[in-house]
Amino acid sequence: MDFVMKQALGGATKDVGKMLGGDQAEKDPEAQKKEEDRREALRQQEEERKQKHAKMEAERERVRQNVRDKYGLKRREEREAEAKAAMEAACSGGLTRPKRAIPPGCGDASDEGPEESLFEAFLKYLPGPIQEFFRK
Template sequence: MDFVMKQALGGATKDMGKMLGGEDDKDPDAQKKEEERREALRQQEEERKAKHARMEAEREKVRQQIRDKSILDTVLKYLPGPLQDMFKK
């Protein structure tokens, strides 16, 4: 039965003092901690964006290499045999 009563009251007993006009338990460093947390989140976001930009630049470089190779192969088909051999090396 004790368990049922505790569940029914829940956190109400903790808030009873506040409801009767008691003082709030405020952390004096709460604002400083919140600012530090926001700064950390901002830094993480910047790092994530920078990493994403680097990865995308690398991918674009590989894509361009693939495009260049396909174009070169197409042009080589129309060149005479000796010129093709020279470019393939």
């Protein structure tokens, strides 16, 4: 039962003095100075860490570029841009491309001779006696 009471009132007992106004008198000026010094030190450490990280990343990029130059590789952005350009070029034809861009024999029936009907084309693939039967 003591455990339950301590849990229920544990956090409240610490704040009772603050509620009564006992802890709000004056703050220690040296504590404020120490806190400002601590924050300044943290800021400097963060700047040093960022500078170190930027230096390491620049070194890594230099090594990556050496490998790309040595083996003739391209950067990821360049490869993606080339692939995208190739896809756009392939899709740019569509229905609006000019007639001269169509290779000969691909859908341009006016250049060819008289067309045979679908039935006659089908008959070519049947055996001889069946062809004769259908032609009569």
